[in-house]
Amino acid sequence: xxxxxxxxxxxxxxxxxxxxxxxxxxxxxxxxxxxxxxxxxxxxxxxxxxxxxxxxxxxxxxxxxxxxxxxxxxxxxxxxxxxxxxxxxxxxxxxxxxxxxxxxxxxxxxxxxxxxxxxxxxxxxxxxxxxxxxxxxxxxxxxxxxxxxxxxxxxxxxxxxxxxxxxxxxxxxxxxxxxxxxxxxxxxxxxxxxxxxxxxxxxxxxxxxxxxxxxxxxxxxxxxxxxxxxxxxxxxxxxxxxxxxxxxxxxxxxxxxxxxxxxxxxxxxxxxxxxxxxxx
DNA sequence: TCCCAGGTGTCGC
DNA sequence: GCGACACATGGG
Numbered sequence: 001x002x003x004x005x006x007x008x009x010x011x012x013x014x015x016x017x018x019x020x021x022x023x024x025x026x027x028x029x030x031x032x033x034x035x036x037x038x039x040x041x042x043x044x045x046x047x048x049x050x051x052x053x054x055x056x057x058x059x060x061x062x063x064x065x066x067x068x069x070x071x072x073x074x075x076x077x078x079x080x081x082x083x084x085x086x087x088x089x090x091x092x093x094x095x096x097x098x099x100x101x102x103x104x105x106x107x108x109x110x111x112x113x114x115x116x117x118x119x120x121x122x123x124x125x126x127x128x129x130x131x132x133x134x135x136x137x138x139x140x141x142x143x144x145x146x147x148x149x150x151x152x153x154x155x156x157x158x159x160x161x162x163x164x165x166x167x168x169x170x171x172x173x174x175x176x177x178x179x180x181x182x183x184x185x186x187x188x189x190x191x192x193x194x195x196x197x198x199x200x201x202x203x204x205x206x207x208x209x210x211x212x213x214x215x216x217x218x219x220x221x222x223x224x225x226x227x228x229x230x231x232x233x234x235x236x237x238x239x240x241x242x243x244x245x246x247x248x249x250x251x252x253x254x255x256x257x258x259x260x261x262x263x264x265x266x267x268x269x270x271x272x273x274x275x276x277x278x279x280x
Numbered sequence: 281t282c283c284c285a286g287g288t289g290t291c292g293c
Numbered sequence: 294g295c296g297a298c299a300c301a302t303g304g305g
Contacts, residue, residue: 017286119286126285129303167301172288209288230286248295249287272286 001065003048005078009104010043013076016273017127018219019108020118020134021147033138035071035111037064038145048072053145077106077222085266094240095267098274107269108219112187113180114147115220119212120173120205121166129165136164150184153177172207179205195223210253218265227256227264228272236275 014022014030022032022041029042031053038053050072052064073079082104089099117137122130134147141148141156153161154177161170180186190198198221202213214228229237229252237252238245247255260267274280 122285123287124285124300125287125302126304129285132303162301165302168299169288169301207288211287215286228286231284232286276286 001050001069003050003069003072003078004046005043005048005076006046007082007104008043008046008048008076008078008106009102010041010048012102012105012273013108014041016102016105016269017276018269019110020127020131021114021138023131023135033144033146034068034075036144036146037068037071039068039072048076048078075109077109080106082106085263085270088260088263088267089270094280095270098270098280101277101279102270102273105270105273107222107224107266109222110219111147112191112216112220113150116176116180116187116202116205116216117147117153117173119215119219120176120207121169122215123169123207123209123212125169133165140164150177150181154181169207172205176205176207190217191221195225198223210250214253214265218268224265225257225262227253227260227268229253229256230272232275233268233272236271236280240280 010030011028015024022030024030025040027042029040031040033039040051040053042049050065050068052068086099086103089095118130118134121133137153138145138147140160141152153174158170158174161174166173186201190201193201195217198217199210199213202208202216203210208216211228211230214226217223218226218228229249234249234252237256238247241255242252256268257264271280
């Protein structure tokens with residue numbers, strides 16, 4: 001199946017550290033799972049090509065493919081006009097190289113629970129290891145190649161999560177899974193809450209502070225005013241905007257939100273990926 | 281061997 | 294409110 005995606009950069013989108021469930025293949029395609037559909041994604045200029053993985057029956061394949069299309073468009077937010085982001089990037093001299101390298105990078109509309117779980121795992125960790133833990137969890141506790149549901153993580157022994165590589169974060173993830181499993185409406189409440197209230201609700205979970213909360217709200221709830229500041233973002237923001245000062249992380253976070261408003265999350269994503277690639 | 285990684289929880293002041 | 298320090302794990 002082919003989807004028109006004229007302003008889209010698949011590799012930058014999938015490799016910018018906002019999602020951990022896609023693995024790059026030798027042919028530059030990506031294997032992953034979107035809305036419980038196992039998919040193989042590839043980009044040919046302005047066209048996104050999607051192949052379905054294992055499906056219950058071959059006779060359903062064409063039907064299933066047409067069912068997937070709207071999920072793909074929504075997942076990558078392909079109807080969103082990036083001109084608002086580009087206006088910001090092109091009007092700031094220090095951000096222009098970021099625009100040049102990463103044009104077409106989009107914030108994914110990730111499953112809220114998956115984002116919540118993954119960014120609990122992300123704290124004081126690195127992307128490679130997060131991806132490994134994601135694969136372990138999916139292989140051991142997931143169904144059909146999808147990331148495990150809250151109930152599946154809630155019912156195992158904490159020891160199991162440690163065996164999968166979570167380390168000291170094991171009880172954080174399990175307690176959060178147990179709460180979400182028992183109170184599934186809590187995710188809807190976060191979605192419907194304005195940003196500030198949503199932050200308070202998210203940091204109430206164990207293992208979640210202000211940085212992880214911003215990641216969860218940005219990637220899992222598409223609250224684009226979130227501006228996560230990790231060690232990479234702190235470095236690049238200090239270099240670009242606080243060269244002779246040592247601001248707190250909170251000051252950097254509020255600076256980004258004030259400067260870029262409802263597009264702060266997007267600017268953050270471009271900057272984060274660019275600095276990790278050594279482009280800024 | 282030490283440092284780092286998409287930080288947070290805890291304690292002391 | 295801010296500044297240490299510990300925390301599992303694996304790679305450089």
